[in-house]
Amino acid sequence: MKFLKIIQLPRQLLWAVVMEGVGTTRMVHVYARHGSGKLRLTPLHRHPTPAELHVAGEQLKDIPRSLLFLAVFLIPVPGFIGGYALAAISLEKKYGNKIKLLPSRFRHLLSPEKKK
Numbered sequence: 001m002k003f004l005k006i007i008q009l010p011r012q013l014l015w016a017v018v019m020e021g022v023g024t025t026r027m028v029h030v031y032a033r034h035g036s037g038k039l040r041l042t043p044l045h046r047h048p049t050p051a052e053l054h055v056a057g058e059q060l061k062d063i064p065r066s067l068l069f070l071a072v073f074l075i076p077v078p079g080f081i082g083g084y085a086l087a088a089i090s091l092e093k094k095y096g097n098k099i100k101l102l103p104s105r106f107r108h109l110l111s112p113e114k115k116k
Contacts, residue, residue, distance in 0.1 A: 009109070016105040020066050023105075027059040058104070066103040 030048045037047040048056070069088075088101035100107075 012109050013106070016103075016109055017070070019105050020062065020103055023059045024063065024066075027056040030056040061100075062103045065101060066106075068101075069103055069106060 030052050033042065033046055034048050034053065036042045037044075069084075091099055091101060092107065
């Protein structure tokens with residue numbers, strides 16, 4: 001890993017946390033529109049599309065992963081942070097899409113795709 005990438009990693013992690021918050025806010029808005037549509041409080045053109053509901057469902061699955069990942073960084077136990085990150089990355093690489101331990105935005109930062 002190049003020195004410049006190492007320097008930029010904390011800023012990118014902070015940006016990933018912010019974007020997870022934005023994604024969670026969007027998810028709440030989509031489910032709120034969906035719920036009010038079920039109660040027939042909003043007109044039909046305001047109902048979320050199936051694509052929006054799919055994205056919101058994926059973000060809902062990211063919430064427990066995000067909470068676990070952020071709790072690891074908030075707990076000041078030496079060696080635990082790096083160990084969790086390495087274990088999560090290695091398990092995801094070994095099992096592919098069968099197991100997902102990292103939130104989607106963190107997954108792209110900590111294990112970037114190989115350039116073809």
